[in-house]
Amino acid sequence: MPEIQLREALRQAMTEEMDRDPNVFLLGEEVAEYNGAYKVSEGMLARFGPERVIDTPISEAGFSGLGLGAAMCGLRPIVEFMSWSFSLVCMDQLMNNAANIRYMSGGQFKLPIVFRGGNGIAHQLAATHSHRVDAIFARVPGLVVIAPSNPYDAKGLLKSAIRCDDPVIFLESEIMLADKGEVPQEEYTLPIGVADIKRQGTDVTLICWSKMVKLCMNAAQELEQQHGIDAEVLDLRTLRPLDEQTVIQSIRKTHRCVIVDEDWSYCGIGAGIMERIYKKVFDDLDAPIGRVSSEDVPVPYNHYLELAMQPSVEKVIAAVREVCYV
């Protein structure tokens, strides 16, 4: 299988779906002539032309709303946010118009729209440009939230998201765009709402998604080699709806769990998962669920502080050893 970058996987997904369905189009800042701020949409203007690959002004509320109105009329927009941090200026469009119009109209409308872009902490972009919006959107009924961890999942899940008739919040990571992974030539899609065991293990379940999966895989390796602990790495892939079943099954097998989250700990996804599963696995747990998340501070510019505030292999190993009492 050819190895490609995550940004290419995203581009392939969009390109294939735009070839497949003329109602799909791409909208966002610098997606067309500049070929994408992070080159995700490179070459798509040349291929599909300015009617279907559209540069917008810096008007997130305006163009996300434009996408939503178009979706109400049967089109299938892909709206790119240069960064999910900028979605804070159009939160109402997403939390109200995207999430509620179907419900408030008694089911009269479908909203087949994908909002995608880079989420989370990149490199020294400081507090305003390093938001992790996972929990902000996963909290809201009416939305679907997806956060892939590798090129294969990213392509398969983005294709499903574009075909999905519901509004999808698709969370990428700027610093994962260059990550390489095997992606088959043949077309495929992946299911939305299904977690994936990235590594089988017996001693502890590491729950993670997006950027944190690679981190947990590295930690799992070191745990095995240095500490003889066999960790199972569970990649949620979809944050809403949450695949509780797979999570619970894994914990019932390992009896121990650590949730690794790039977000702040209070009211983040990690907290949400605990809320959803704690009662159901309470009697299966040999130790309280462990947590690794970002420090409860705004993201600083300084490189070392920025690293220090985030989850690390060391922090994951420490948390695992704690729940394993070793």
Place this chain on the structure above:
Amino acid sequence: MPEIQLREALRQAMTEEMDRDPNVFLLGEEVAEYNGAYKVSEGMLARFGPERVIDTPISEAGFSGLGLGAAMCGLRPIVEFMSWSFSLVCMDQLMNNAANIRYMSGGQFKLPIVFRGGNGIAHQLAATHSHRVDAIFARVPGLVVIAPSNPYDAKGLLKSAIRCDDPVIFLESEIMLADKGEVPQEEYTLPIGVADIKRQGTDVTLICWSKMVKLCMNAAQELEQQHGIDAEVLDLRTLRPLDEQTVIQSIRKTHRCVIVDEDWSYCGIGAGIMERIYKKVFDDLDAPIGRVSSEDVPVPYNHYLELAMQPSVEKVIAAVREVCYV
């Protein structure tokens, strides 16, 4: 002590603080000539004049930002949102400018500003007008989040919030504004960051805040009378910073806990509290922490559905009986 409505308590707090400090002023939609959409600021224009009680256009991002800029220059604005649901259109001003400017400037600025208004589900206002923003803001370091449950607390906490040099998210409830309670004539303030035991109990801890406190008090009474269960009712009052100590002490005493939350359960404050305390009380618990929260659906217009989706005395009693195994 005189009994006054919660809206009067809020008005007294603002009026006393504006009398005390000429840098305090009130800004918002319909706060002046209309005397407040919900009559919280009734009479304040007459008392303080149009320089200090200011009607704004429907520009939440504009006037919340105006307040923040003024706060950076030494004023102490009180910004009223007609409803916290409308803060979604200015989320960036709150999550970035309010929460991060101090940090990003290396501590050069204080932001002594209070944002206040009605939060949560009122009467048949439907999905867009019934948001519970508690967790959205409590998740964010750099903000202080307060949610009082009665007139006495509301006045004492709002006065402290206005005197506080940090940005405060002050969550009221439209349907509590007419609630009456005793408020002393003498001036007083209440501490920010301190929970309050509203009812001493030995069998189970009910964690709640704002509207849910009254609900839990009623449930506690019925639990005692009907089921012989002695519930402790813990009113958080401040959602950030969370008073973990009081919460943990109570659970160590009762060994059982139910968190009652008007928000959705996934990634709400209830989830946040579990994240913060579960590990610390794991060995003290005789049962997994119980939960009562709103159903995972947008808020419907129909009166009966709207009630059905929210926490109720019955739901609280059922949850308590479950954790008490009776």
Place this chain on the structure above:
Amino acid sequence: MAVVNEVEKPPGVKVTPSVAGQEERKRLWMMMLIRRFEERTYQEYTKPGQRIGGFCHLYSGQEAVAVGIAAVFQKGKDYLFNGYRDHGHSLALGMDAKPAMAELFGRTTGCSKGKGGSMHFFQAEVGNLGGHGIVGAHIPLGTGAAFACKYKKTGGVCFTLFGDGAVNQGTHNEALNLASLLKLPVIFIIENNGLAMGTQVARHSAEKDLSKRGLGYAMPTKSIDGNDLDIVISEMKSAADYCRAGNGPMYICANTYRFRGHSMSDPLKYRTKEEAEKARLRDPIVIYENRLREKRLLDDATLEDMEGEVAAIVNEAVQFADQSPHPELADLYKDILAEQYPLQK
């Protein structure tokens, strides 16, 4: 197709005999229906044992705008977005009074199954895209519907209505620039009733002539009398022609007046008796009625018939709503997402 549409009368409503002026009478009739619907809604809302809840904003006094737009609205092609003051346009676009009233009563038979309420009337099949409660938030959606018309080359336009207070939401300006930049067929229509809740235009907009709030986007702007149905029709007609021709968007301020309070809870303290009385003289229904009389297209007998008709329709609507069932608990969980999950496609 006809330059302007016929008002569709619900079955059973007899059409007045004389043929001359039939269209005009039907339009008058529709304004009367809206007025009657709103005034009855007021009664139902305020009477003991209240069966209507939440925020409810009445359209009385502004009827000419919605009926004028409906006259040029091409069903199956065009779209309309509005704020929460949406009963009038919904009836004008052909919503039956029954599902309209039933929605206010929160019943399953309501146009939004009782989940949306007064602020959220939708009728997808006629292009009525709501009914939106957050001030200004629907204006970008209007550019999106217009985008769809252009993308699919349907020749449709999107009428995007909002109040005078909504021009102060940034979404308004972002939408204007996008629409003009992409040359989208959208007509931005301010229903300027002089007030944003209790705030007069002069107290919420630095520029008093609201049509000027559309300046700076290289699109034509215009201020019109929103209480004169004939003017509204002709202005909307030429605006729609302009947009359909691919010239991009247009910005129209329709000046009107609301007779009732902002919502049910509004005591109208900010309004003098004199102002209200003066306004009554410019009642769009009275203006149009007199014009038809002058043109000898209307006589007392016919008007009486029409009044009887609209009264009957609204009575039936209330009965229908009252007898309709409330949603079931299970409905709480329906209409949230369109798909079943896990989802593979």
Place this chain on the structure above:
Amino acid sequence: MAVVNEVEKPPGVKVTPSVAGQEERKRLWMMMLIRRFEERTYQEYTKPGQRIGGFCHLYSGQEAVAVGIAAVFQKGKDYLFNGYRDHGHSLALGMDAKPAMAELFGRTTGCSKGKGGSMHFFQAEVGNLGGHGIVGAHIPLGTGAAFACKYKKTGGVCFTLFGDGAVNQGTHNEALNLASLLKLPVIFIIENNGLAMGTQVARHSAEKDLSKRGLGYAMPTKSIDGNDLDIVISEMKSAADYCRAGNGPMYICANTYRFRGHSMSDPLKYRTKEEAEKARLRDPIVIYENRLREKRLLDDATLEDMEGEVAAIVNEAVQFADQSPHPELADLYKDILAEQYPLQK
């Protein structure tokens, strides 16, 4: 006080002998300092073992705007808000090059203690209110600082700068209306460098003359040459006088050009060599330098001195930054909240 300010030279910088034209030379000198600072920043950012990170936006080519504003800025009274392209105005308002460079290096000695970086330069004591990364989000803050000036009757004004792309954020329009409605002393200044990242003005704004994006708010709007320092000074002077007199806000589009890419990662593919060369002819530093020569206020020797001075200052700044310590882990948790909790006051 002086009509326009003297540029304050850091101690140790010798002032060129002849007294005539001293002010003018100091302004030229400040533009040269900014240019040198930015070009050195470019080198430091791009050289191996990179010590500057994150988004970094250079001001080269736009110096006349910041230096012109600084000439009329009244310290202790006035305020300035800007976007993230903020090195130039910070130096022009008197920030020492050392804490400026140290901030880029992320050190504790930086103007924001290494927590803000390039986009977040602040200097509270001179009224430099930043340095803001979210496009358009600081424009309402500018109206707030102006509100404070009016509330406290200080006679101060707030210079609120933003890029051409920021006019498309709704916050821009909400701020304009609020400022005009409340008659706030704020000067809205578009630094129109022709591009929002890779998007030319004509592709992001329906209205090509950006000064017109300020229409509709009953405030004066104007388009000026932002590359001619004398023009900028006189226009800012009259705008500030207008605002200080209590007339409300003013809207100015200063047309300029950025020599470098949008940020460090920008390959500048959207720009032809010809365009870039043409722009060089309108380099604000060259324009002003030539004017001073024509006026016989500048000779080669003096210019050489000045070049030596700014080079030395920037060199020292880099050394200073390089030798400054990184923040400690404990600093991560400082400067978040001003108070200690639990808090009772």
